[in-house]
Amino acid sequence: MLESPIFRLLAMSSALLLSIDPAAASDAIDLEALVRGFAAMPGLSARFREEKHISLLQVPLVSEGVLYFAPPDRIARHVERPAPSTLLVRDDELVMGTAGERHTLDLAAQPVLRSFVDAFRLVLAGDIARLRELYAIEFRANDSQRDWQIQLLPRDEQLAGMIRSIQVAGRDAILLELRVVEADGDSTVTRFTDVDRNRRFSEPELDALFRIPP
Amino acid sequence: MRIRPLVFLCAAAVWVALLGAYAWRHGHVSTDITHFLSTLEERELAAIALRLADSERTRTLILGVAAPEEATAVAAAAEWARELAAHPEVAALRAGPNPSAANAVFDLYFPRRLLFLSSRPEAELPEKLSRDGLVDAARRLRGELALPQGPLIKEIAAADPLLAFLGQLRRLEAARGSMRVVKGGFVAGDPPRAILFLTTIHSAFDSAHQAPLLDFVASSFDALNGSHGGALRLEQSGVHRFAVASERAAKRDATWISALSMAALVASFLWIYRSLSALLLTLIPLTVGLVTATAATLALFGGLHALTVAFGSTLIGVCIDYPIHFVSHYALRRKGESSHAVLRSITPALGLAALTTVAGFLGIASSDLPGVREIGVFASLGVLAALVATVVLLPELVPHDLGSTRPLERLAETLTRIAATSPRRRRAARAFVVAILLLCAVGLPQLRWDDDVFALNMPLESEWVRESQALSDAVSQVDAGRMVIAVGDDDEAALRANDAVHERLVAARAAGALDEFRSPHALLWSRDLQERNWAALAARPNLAEDMLAVLASEGFRREAFAPFAEALHGAQPQPLLMAEIVASPLGEAIAPFRVEAEGKIALLTLLRGVRDPDAVVAALGGLPGVRYFDNESFVRTIYSRHRTRSLWLVGLGSVAMMALLLLRYRRIDRALAAGGPAILGALATAALIAASGTPLNLIHLLGLLLILSLAADYGIFLVESDGDELADASSLLSVSLAALTTLFSFGLLSLSSFPALRALGVATGIGVALSPALALCFRILRTGAARESSTEEKS
Numbered sequence A: 001m002l003e004s005p006i007f008r009l010l011a012m013s014s015a016l017l018l019s020i021d022p023a024a025a026s027d028a029i030d031l032e033a034l035v036r037g038f039a040a041m042p043g044l045s046a047r048f049r050e051e052k053h054i055s056l057l058q059v060p061l062v063s064e065g066v067l068y069f070a071p072p073d074r075i076a077r078h079v080e081r082p083a084p085s086t087l088l089v090r091d092d093e094l095v096m097g098t099a100g101e102r103h104t105l106d107l108a109a110q111p112v113l114r115s116f117v118d119a120f121r122l123v124l125a126g127d128i129a130r131l132r133e134l135y136a137i138e139f140r141a142n143d144s145q146r147d148w149q150i151q152l153l154p155r156d157e158q159l160a161g162m163i164r165s166i167q168v169a170g171r172d173a174i175l176l177e178l179r180v181v182e183a184d185g186d187s188t189v190t191r192f193t194d195v196d197r198n199r200r201f202s203e204p205e206l207d208a209l210f211r212i213p214p
Numbered sequence B: 001m002r003i004r005p006l007v008f009l010c011a012a013a014v015w016v017a018l019l020g021a022y023a024w025r026h027g028h029v030s031t032d033i034t035h036f037l038s039t040l041e042e043r044e045l046a047a048i049a050l051r052l053a054d055s056e057r058t059r060t061l062i063l064g065v066a067a068p069e070e071a072t073a074v075a076a077a078a079e080w081a082r083e084l085a086a087h088p089e090v091a092a093l094r095a096g097p098n099p100s101a102a103n104a105v106f107d108l109y110f111p112r113r114l115l116f117l118s119s120r121p122e123a124e125l126p127e128k129l130s131r132d133g134l135v136d137a138a139r140r141l142r143g144e145l146a147l148p149q150g151p152l153i154k155e156i157a158a159a160d161p162l163l164a165f166l167g168q169l170r171r172l173e174a175a176r177g178s179m180r181v182v183k184g185g186f187v188a189g190d191p192p193r194a195i196l197f198l199t200t201i202h203s204a205f206d207s208a209h210q211a212p213l214l215d216f217v218a219s220s221f222d223a224l225n226g227s228h229g230g231a232l233r234l235e236q237s238g239v240h241r242f243a244v245a246s247e248r249a250a251k252r253d254a255t256w257i258s259a260l261s262m263a264a265l266v267a268s269f270l271w272i273y274r275s276l277s278a279l280l281l282t283l284i285p286l287t288v289g290l291v292t293a294t295a296a297t298l299a300l301f302g303g304l305h306a307l308t309v310a311f312g313s314t315l316i317g318v319c320i321d322y323p324i325h326f327v328s329h330y331a332l333r334r335k336g337e338s339s340h341a342v343l344r345s346i347t348p349a350l351g352l353a354a355l356t357t358v359a360g361f362l363g364i365a366s367s368d369l370p371g372v373r374e375i376g377v378f379a380s381l382g383v384l385a386a387l388v389a390t391v392v393l394l395p396e397l398v399p400h401d402l403g404s405t406r407p408l409e410r411l412a413e414t415l416t417r418i419a420a421t422s423p424r425r426r427r428a429a430r431a432f433v434v435a436i437l438l439l440c441a442v443g444l445p446q447l448r449w450d451d452d453v454f455a456l457n458m459p460l461e462s463e464w465v466r467e468s469q470a471l472s473d474a475v476s477q478v479d480a481g482r483m484v485i486a487v488g489d490d491d492e493a494a495l496r497a498n499d500a501v502h503e504r505l506v507a508a509r510a511a512g513a514l515d516e517f518r519s520p521h522a523l524l525w526s527r528d529l530q531e532r533n534w535a536a537l538a539a540r541p542n543l544a545e546d547m548l549a550v551l552a553s554e555g556f557r558r559e560a561f562a563p564f565a566e567a568l569h570g571a572q573p574q575p576l577l578m579a580e581i582v583a584s585p586l587g588e589a590i591a592p593f594r595v596e597a598e599g600k601i602a603l604l605t606l607l608r609g610v611r612d613p614d615a616v617v618a619a620l621g622g623l624p625g626v627r628y629f630d631n632e633s634f635v636r637t638i639y640s641r642h643r644t645r646s647l648w649l650v651g652l653g654s655v656a657m658m659a660l661l662l663l664r665y666r667r668i669d670r671a672l673a674a675g676g677p678a679i680l681g682a683l684a685t686a687a688l689i690a691a692s693g694t695p696l697n698l699i700h701l702l703g704l705l706l707i708l709s710l711a712a713d714y715g716i717f718l719v720e721s722d723g724d725e726l727a728d729a730s731s732l733l734s735v736s737l738a739a740l741t742t743l744f745s746f747g748l749l750s751l752s753s754f755p756a757l758r759a760l761g762v763a764t765g766i767g768v769a770l771s772p773a774l775a776l777c778f779r780i781l782r783t784g785a786a787r788e789s790s791t792e793e794k795s
Helices: A005-012 A031-039 A111-125 A128-134 A203-209 B003-026 B040-053 B070-085 B101-116 B121-128 B131-146 B150-157 B164-175 B207-227 B240-273 B277-301 B306-331 B339-365 B370-397 B406-419 B423-446 B462-475 B491-510 B527-538 B543-553 B558-569 B578-583 B587-593 B613-619 B631-665 B668-691 B698-720 B725-745 B747-751 B755-794
Strands: A044-053 A061-070 A074-081 A085-090 A093-097 A102-106 A135-141 A147-154 A163-171 A174-182 A187-196 B060-066 B090-094 B180-182 B185-188 B193-200 B233-237 B482-488 B514-518 B594-597 B600-610 B626-630
Touching (some): A031 A147, A061 B131, A111 A128, A128 A135, B003 B277, B040 B600, B060 B207, B060 B462, B101 B164, B101 B527, B121 B527, B193 B207, B193 B462, B207 B233, B207 B240, B240 B725, B240 B747, B240 B755, B277 B306, B306 B370, B306 B698, B306 B725, B339 B370, B339 B631, B370 B631, B423 B668, B482 B491, B491 B514, B491 B527, B491 B578, B491 B600, B491 B613, B491 B626, B543 B558, B578 B587, B587 B594, B587 B600, B600 B613, B613 B626, B631 B698, B668 B698, B668 B755, B725 B747, B725 B755, B747 B755
Antiparallel strands (some): A044 A061, A061 A074, A085 A093, A093 A102, A135 A147, A147 A163, A174 A187, B060 B193, B090 B193, B185 B193, B482 B600, B514 B600
């Protein structure tokens, strides 16, 4: 009831999308094969370093942390530095929090934000058809067929008014970078390291990792 | 049929019809409890409490739909909501947040963000706007930008680097409580259930409308659950089903008890008089008394309170003694004696009985509480009208063939034998009176009063109470009926008081006096407080320039914050007013906190976990127009005061009755024989109930007043007929029949499962069993003493 419309702008909090981990790369990599590989993942974890280039600031904001994905729809993004914070996504619920605060958003009531989150989830689910409904997709691979890049351009005008493009880049089966460019030119670049695309979560781990730390 | 009785019957029918029509046309039955309150403060609070009882909040039924999967519950609730919303009793049904509220929040608050900086601007803003404070603000802004909600902050930061709008958003979010929104639907609690808020058109206590709705809720949920394989579970919270269940139970009890009572009365009259017309005759004065009292009270007071109707009608029940007394005397009349002659012989007794009853009720009628006074006037007028109806109508309407029957004669003989004065009888009578006095001596010191008015209602289904509480806790997280009320002549005055309440409660919460509170302060501050925020900003020289300089020194681009400087250099924004919020999509958010009553505005702060009510009261001390309100203790206090006052008035009425009897008889022994059984009967009833360990309540007191009036009639009838053997037998008969009738009509209520009805039944049941026996004993003792004195004089 009391959600601000500008919470929709959270869609530009691109960091939550950073965890794409391409599946088994083939010699001749293509988009379908890539997302089929994502869909087959038992889970994923990765460390990330995020740089936010905001026009308000003279220098980018940098944050670091760890990201987890548990199929089919759970994401946890824990920022460790400079200040701890967590973002959780499950089904249609998005929760942001720190030790002292907690804010929840219903993605069902925020179609624009949901489209943005779905960009990530549909890639992981291998649902290319639905992804094409929401975004114009450009897939590029270099000559060696090892380095690739997926560019998503929003079809929805409202979303396009906030996000110019989402670019996911990687090498072979490994996701390396996510770049979100906002309509006003601000951008967020997230680079991944220590990517484990075969991460399996036990029940205690699911409970411990996919929640706002106390 | 003879013409004369027909004329009288028609005249009575016309009288009843005319007054009945007047009462129907002008009859406004009020339930306004302020009628029974004395002080202005009490009236204000009670008016607010009354408005709350009929407010949207009380009319809202919370329905929780639980399922193994949260998404299933939400989907099922959404499907059910569409079906429920179509019911004609449903005024509104909310399954999820109002989609337009989000835009309204931005439109209402963002332009006024600088008016909502601090709820204590004079204390907080000088520090916040100092250079160090500005540095802290810039660092906080940087920190917020790094958080997941950074994109939100980025959009507002240029115009609001102090993050005033974010502060307002957080207040609003906190006000929403613990509810979440999942797939567009409200979800609360653990385990989670989908929540529906169903607001009814009529009062939650209007069971005529709520019973069909609750039946529909149950049947439609069963159908929904069936379509989900029985996986759903329904929880409810709200007063609707308690009110409906309570009324159904009361009606069920009243129906079967009335049927039993009527059957017993019919059987008794058929057995004793071999005639039903005798029973019908006795009902005529009662009907005339009730209708006349209703119309006259309406004419005098301009309205009638529901309690007046309930209590007054009960008190008028005493009038059944008059027709019974007449019918008994008529049935045992001397040969050839006319009905008018019979009436003449008992008129002094009837007149005195009515006068003593009215004297008793006049005590109540002299109360300074309008509601109590109304009851006294209603009952007094009803008694007088019933007396007139008895005197005027019954001699005309009584069937000439109504005469003595075998059972009547046998009963009269038995009673006369029992009442015969002999040393043995006198010893027995003395022993009985002493025993009753001992009972009073033992029982009365144990007398305790229970002023829990809620205990008079049906015991609530404990499973329902638990379910209702759990669901209410999950959704609203406030204690039912506990709040702080800020009253003002208008919205601004109430908001000012509420601003102060908020500040004090923050301190009380920090001190541990309460766990939490929900205040309209989250939505709106007074115009005064908003303008004081602006004044504090304006009082800070070079604020915009200093803020830009600080931002630049903390790594921000100075030029990006030009909108902030423009806002500070511009005119003060128009303060946000109540009318604007009420008219916006946020109106539904503030509505539960705002009550209009007695031409004033009350803003409610709902409390949770009040650990120390005294500390909360102390924290609010000195704030004009502000009161801590605990509905339960408030009602209990009023009830207790009303009971105490009524008790005092009943005592005064008893004194008036005895004075009247002394005036009539001018002899203490006769006055005592007439009035003593009433007073001793009422005291003994109270003593017996107390000795059984049961605390007495206001309904018991009503029963005691009824006993006083009835038993005074018994005593007077016996004293007045003294010296005439036939009249004596008739009076003994009429007293026994009157007691039997009362036992059937009121005493049977003691079988009810409804505590209020049971209390009335127990008190009158014990009283009407003891009082005739006491009247008989007093008569035996008095006539015995008279005879001894006469023998001594002769010797």
